[in-house]
Amino acid sequence: MNESVPTEPFRPADDVTHHVGYLLKRAQAALRGAMDKVLREYGLTVPQYATLELLALHPGMSNADIARATFVTRQSGNVVLRGLQEAGLIARPATADQGRALPARLTEEGQSRLAAVQAAVYAVEERMVAGMEPRRIASLLADLDHIASALEG
Structure with a gap:
């Protein structure tokens, strides 16, 4: 026999600091602050x-692809790419083979810098989920993906 569990319609908490959106933003701000701190050490x-x-x-990703994937505007993405190129961490051709996109690739220095910083960034993520059971982390990832999908379309 399959019993369905009655569900009540969603109602936000009376206290805004207990709303899903507020807590997501708080978590995002805490993550960003922790990442900013460790990344600053690597420039x-x-x-x-x-x-x-x-x-x-x-x-070989284009500026537009990178901007979308990093949640910034194309203009901001181009500023990021130019900075990385000036630092010798990425290389892009001077002209496009087709269209206007200039595909970017990591240089050896970019690969080295990424390898050096990854452990520090991954440690932030490990700290973020410390104490959570692996099955709860898997559920959290699925829930976050569901939230994003629901809002994207």
């Missing part, structure tokens, strides 16, 4: 680090 910002991680996984 990187969060968008720069995210760009290096993405380019390690997907060499």
